Amino acid sequence: MAKLSEKIGYGFGDMSSSMFWKIFSYYLPIFYSDVFGLKPAHAATLLLVTKIYDAVSDPVMGLIADRTQTRWGKYRPYLLWMAIPFAIIGILSFYVPNTTYTLKHVYAYVMYILMMTVYTAVNVPYGAMLGVVTADSKEKSVFSSFRMFFAYIGSFIAMGIFWLFEKSVIGTQNASGVTVKGVGDADPAKWTMVVAIIAAMCAVLFIASFLLTREHVKPERKESGSSIREDLKALLGNAPWWLLLGAAIGQLLFNSIRGGAAAYYFANILGTDIFITCAVFLTIGEIGQMAGVTLAVPLSERIGKKNSFMLSLATVAVLSCIIWFLPATAGGVWTLLVLQVLISVIFGISAPLVWSMFADVADYSELRTGSNSTGLIFSSSSMAQKFGGAIGGFLLLMILGAFGYDKDLVQQAPQTLGAIKALMSFIPAAGAALGLLALSFYPLTSSRMKQIQAELKERRNAE
Secondary structure, eight states: OOOOOHHHHHHHHHHHHHHHHHHHHHHHHHIIIIIIIOOHHHHHHHHHHHHHHHHHHHHHHHHHHOOOOTTOOOHHHHHHHHHHHHHHHHHHHEEEOSHHHHHHHHHHHHHHHHHHHHHHHHHEEEEEGGTTSSHHHHHHHHHHHHHHHHHHHHHHHHHHHHHHHHHTTTTSTTTOOOOOOGGGGGGGGHHEEEHHHHHHHHHHHHHHHHHHHOOOOOOOOOOTTTTHHHHHHHHHHHHHHHHHHHHHHHHHHHHHHHHHHHHHHHIIIIIISSSOHHHHHHHHHHHHHHHHHHHHHHHHHOOHHHHHHHHHHHHHHHHHHHHOOSSSSSHHHHHHHHHHHHHHHHHHHHHHHHHHHHHHHHHHHHHHHSSHHHHHHHHHHHHHHHHHHHHHHHHHHHHHHHHOOOTTSSSSOHHHHHHHHHTTTHHHHHHHHHHHHHHHTTTOOOOHHHHHHHHHHHHHHHO
16 A cells, blocks of 8 residues: 555656646747737747657657666656656746847757656656555556645646736836737746746656655566667557547547647737636636546446546537537636636646546557567657647637637637637637547447456466
């Protein structure tokens, strides 16, 4: 039985990751377009290229982590090794150099690729730790619950800090003498300062996670270069893995597009004379998702993981579409807040189910191939997050660019405003619908998993 301190320590790891992940998902698009000064099409391509690179690098990191051997274990050391590089490169990613547009463009590519590299180097091993912190399957669910709970605390803190940031700058004048109407208008140095505060907290949390956790399970040792071809072949031939990957990408498309569009929606649709800010809106969402996590286990026990996931995606898609019809009035804002709570709670149900279902995919793989590569399997969930974020950020900025978004305009054109509303409603709903379609073909139902686990138990006992 693992200690409570180990479970809390494991939660600290995703608390740190989620703080930066939310910044990437919600604020990086508007940072690149309105603060850094990239053209929307250039910013969109940057997010797509770098995150696809990042997603493809996840399985590579999984293979490396599976073959790491230290006195601290396979996966845990990366929490220590990457903590400081993660913080430093994160700060530099939100720094605006005073140089030509071309060099700034190159700088953005270099720093974001480096950021995604260190993010992968710490998060893939961290995810794989779930397979070695305990041998007890029920206790793994407890560790996963601690992870999700602390992840939302991290998101809540990050959104709270940005709320204070937004509150402090709205209505002031930036270096150009323009009145700030949203965080996108704030001076670049203030962005760097705020991100530096969050980065320092992330480094401390990663180090604390390393100090508090232990790897109690010693999996079969894999030498560098051994079975890599077989591992990759087994992964690529795993049909449930492909379907769950598609569902996870759809889930993240919904969240990343909607979250990234919120800053544009508040600045251009609602304006500055409303009673809440974008950061408050997003923070409410984090609280709602945290509440939704607590409903995942009882609901999945009643109707199954697959059905719970499908119900979650279908419901948030419908609720999201309603936002299109909301007026920019006090009544419309109150309705928006109600919808944000409902969408966030229901979406939160799906969050822990993804991790649990990837564990089911790992069991399926072990039964099918006789080998279970923990790091490689868990890296796929991280890869899904990054593909979803990459495509979401790309679509967000490309759509804004295609419909004439111009950060220097006091009032955007009608077609631009329509595109922003669609990015908060119909377009994320389409992402959820794609995830729902992939899930409809997912074969690992509750009854099938009971059969798989019984066969695995019999095989392990025979060995």
